[in-house]
Amino acid sequence: MDDQGETVQHQTQPPAGPPAPALALRGLTKRFGDKLAVDALDLDVPAGSFFGVVGPNGAGKTTTLSMATGLLRPDAGRAFVLGADLWADPIAGKRRLGVLPDGVRLFDRLTGLELVRYSGLLRGVPRDVVEQRAPELLDALGLADAAGTLVVDYSAGMTKKVALACALVHAPRLLVLDEPFEAVDPVSGATIRSLLTSYVAGGGTVVLSSHVMDLVERMCDHVAVISAGRVLATGDLDTVRGGGTLEERFVDLVGGGRDLTGSLDWLR
Amino acid sequence: MVATLLRLKLTLLRNGLRRSPWQIVAFVLGVLYALFLVATVGAGLVALRFAALDVAGPVVVGTGTLAVLGWALIPLVAFGVDETVDPSRFATFAVPRTQLVPGLLLAGLVGLPGAVTLLLSLAGAAALSRSAAATAVAVVAAVVGTLTAVAASRATTTAAAALLRARRTRDVAVLVGGVLIVLLAPGVNLLAQRVEDGLGDLAALGRDAAAVAGWTPPGFAWAAAADAAAGRWGTALLRLALALLVLAAVLGVWALALGRSGTGPAAGGGSGSTRTATRGGGLLDRLPDTPAGAVARRCLLYWRRDPRYLVSAASVAVVPLLLLVLPLSAGDDSGRWFLAAGPLVAFVTGWSLHDDVAYDHSAFTLHVTAGVRGRDDRAGRVLAAALWQVPLVLVATVAGALVAGRGDLLPALAGASAALLGAGYGVSSVASALAPYPVAPPGGNPFSSPRGAATATLLAQLVTTLAVTALALPALAALLVALLWAPWAGWIGLLVGAGLGVLWVWLGLTRGGALLDRRAPEVLAVAARS
Incomplete structure (x- = not known):
């Protein structure tokens, strides 16, 4: 398809463009039975930002990101990916979007190289381009030696990295990563981090969810705090944390930080 | 531990019913069917209490042996085993296998099939309750027999899955399984043939068969009860001891198999040589570099590398074998049965794609995030299957007609095959997007079905089967006309069949x-469930 055209267009784009959001969510709502998982959620992710979504377990992070990437149909609301209404025209919206979902299987009876190649061809990237990019990506992620091994025999960290390669092979302009550092060792984590940092430096936009505050604070320039399906605070990092650390601000916003003095004596 | 596992099973059953009203409907239907079985068969068995012992004994031994064999073998071919309490979930809890196995055994007994088997076994014990001591032995034997049956179903499926998971032995296991299934058929046929030879013979034959069955592992328990009723106490106690040994051995095999496969994390594949040539050979490279071509290439690799696809492909290979063995064992001239080879293979192969998306499990996420167009997804899956299935159907059709000595029927047969294959692909392409149902995940036991999926599975399979047949009806009608009256009608059948095949695929x-x-x-949500 027109993957090549977009790459060129991206390189000529000014680094600090007008703040048209790369991802805009409007009134996203999802209900599972009696539980309102995401409650009319609005969110703007500025283009070119490194955006962290933090929230406690069960806050609706994964549900929100699934609805923002076309994996889960929202009950109400809209998601705009680089200006395209994702649910009105899924194919156009998804073409410039790279997704790393959390906790889903890969086609693990393929080798690492076959899987990345498959991911590229599925998106209509020409064969010769895929043949050039796939080994390069695997090499950058330290998977060159495992390129010919079936993904089913990969470790958790290797699986995460090959899934990231799949999300990058078509050179997306927006990357949505759900818990990209879960089950990843520090060395692989550093590899992924530097790859993402250079991606953002090149004008790409990254949205990632995590509950490791420290990591989000170090990598991201924008954050959103989500709890109970709503955005509690969003903006650039310094505005949100307002003087303290992100963790203090987070516990402050979400609540539930409990003083344990005096209880659980039997554990000591 | 045992109590905990039993409680877990009951809780899971109750929560399963809470999930949707349809689960309750399915459950109620199941209960009604079970009650019907217990009422009719159970009443028959209890009535045997008043029959001569040389009638009651063989009947109880025969049905009991068949029941144990059924538990052991049927899950390998159909339905799968109910994995409500999945052993692999206990991998992290450090439960010793000596405690896990009895718990899982009793948990397996809880549920309709277990309850029906236990009740019928006790009815069989009632038939043999000729004295107080004999009744005691019969009740013990009934319990041992039932437990053996339940344990055998777990042992065979777990062992088969363990074998399949080790990549090296997998192909052999599938082949052996296929051959066993084929060999079962002539046995049944031989029996059926004897039935025709007369009822007097049948009684004698039944008595002989029961006598033999009583000395086989699945029959010991039931024969012990019959011995006790007849007052042969020595044999009774010997066989009861043997029955207990069998139960212990089956449990041992199960525990061993669990150690090899079940208690490991489900996603882990077998070790062994996994480095694979990244290029799959000439055929794979000649596929177009479009999204549809990529899907086809991936599916072809899966037909070779995923045990679930291998099991599915092996079931196709069984069709011609069945056509060869079944009539031969019936003493029939097998020739004319071969006419059905082509259309049957076409039906089985085309239809086998009807739940293809669910086989991807949550890996289908990649197709959704990549924005693959539905048409490309469908075309790739059909193309991959057609690349090996069309030649297979062609060979089966031509070979079938020639072996049967009816070359004149070739056009009619080819027409029917084309219509069935095309209708199969067409119906599958719609069904896997419209009504997918959850299947065993990749790397999971290919002989199990996810819980709560039984009704959806049955319904989808029934409707797709009917739809394929209905869509191919014109070509089948032409085949019938050619077969019975006018062979030239086959040429019309060929035209109609080929046209319909193409039309159904395109639609x-x-x-x-x-x-x-x-x-x-929505399709992704179903596929990711298991």
Whole structure:
């Protein structure tokens, strides 16, 4: 398809463009039975930002990101990916979007190289381009030696990295990563981090969810705090944390930080 | 531990019913059917209490042996085993296997099939309750027999899955399984043939068969009860001891198999040489570099590398074998049965794609995030299957007609095969987007079905089967006319069949593709469940 055209267009784009959001969510709502998982959620992710979504377990992070990437149909609301209404025209919206979902299987009876190649061809990237990019990506992620091994025999960290390669092979302009550092060792984590940092430096936009505050604070320039399906605070990092650390601000916003003095004596 | 596992099973059953009203409907239907079975068969068995012992004994031994064999073998071919309490979930809890196995055994007994088997076994014990001591032995034997049956179903499926998971032995295991299934058929046929020879013979034959069965592992327990009723106490106690040994051995095999496969994390594949040539050979490289071509290439690799696809492909190979063995064992001239080879293979292969998306499990996410168009997804899957299935159907059709000595029927047969294969692909392309149902995940036991999926599975399989047959009806009618009256009608059948085949495939790709475009997130939600 027109993957090549977009790459060129991206390189000529000014680094600090007008703040048209790369991802805009409007009134996203999802209900599972009696539980309102995401409650009319609005969110703007500025283009070119490194955006962290933090929230406690069960806050609706994964549900929100699934609805923002076309994996889960929202009950109400809209998601705009680089200006395209994702649910009105899924194919156009998804073409410039790279997704790393959390906790889903890969086609693990393929080798690492076959899987990345498959991911590229599925998106209509020409064969010769895929043949050039796939080994390069695997090499950058330290998977060159495992390129010919079936993904089913990969470790958790290797699986995460090959899934990231799949999300990058078509050179997306927006990357949505759900818990990209879960089950990843520090060395692989550093590899992924530097790859993402250079991606953002090149004008790409990254949205990632995590509950490791420290990591989000170090990598991201924008954050959103989500709890109970709503955005509690969003903006650039310094505005949100307002003087303290992100963790203090987070516990402050979400609540539930409990003083344990005096209880659980039997554990000591 | 045992109590905990039993409580877990009951809780899971109750929560399963809470999930949707349809689960309750399915459960109520199941209960009614079970009650019907217990009422009719159970009443028959209890009535045997008043029959001569040389009638009651063989009947109880025979049905009991068959029941144990059924538990052990049927899950390998159909339905799968109910994995409500999945052993692999206990991998992290450090439960010793000596405690896990009895718990899982009793948990397996809880549920309709277990309850029905236990009740019928006790009815059989009632038939043999000729004295107080004999009744005691019969009740013990009934319990041992039932436990052996339940344990055997777990042992065979777990062992088969363990074998399949080790990649090296997998192909051999599938082949052996296929051959065993084929060999079962002539046995049944031989029996059926004897039935025709007369009822007097049948009684004698039944008595002989029961006598033999009583000395086989699945029959010891039931024969012990019959011995006790007849007052042969020595044999009774010997066989009861043997029955207990069998139960212990089956449990041992199960525990061993669990150690090899079940208690490991489900996703882990077998070790061994996994480095694979990254290029799959000439055929794979000649596929177009479009999204549809990529899907086809991936599916072809899966037909070779995923045990679930291998089991599915092996079941196709069984069709011609069945056609060869079944009539031969019936003492029939097998020739004319071969006419059915082509159409049957066409039906089985085309239809086998009807739940293909669910086989991807949550890996289908990649197709959704990549924005693959439904049409490309459908076309790739059909193309991959057609690349090996069309030649197979062709060979089966031609060979079938020639072996049967009816070359004149070749056009009619080819027409029917084309219509059935095309209708199969068409219906599959629509069905896997419209009504997918959850299947065993990749790397999971290919002989198990996810819980709560039984009704959806049955319904989808029934409707797709009917739809394929209905869509191929004109070509089948032409085949019938050619077979019975006018062979020249076969040429019309060939034209109609080929035309219909192409039409159904095209409609399937476009309609199914449009459906998938609209419903991709919903299809993903079902496929990811297991």
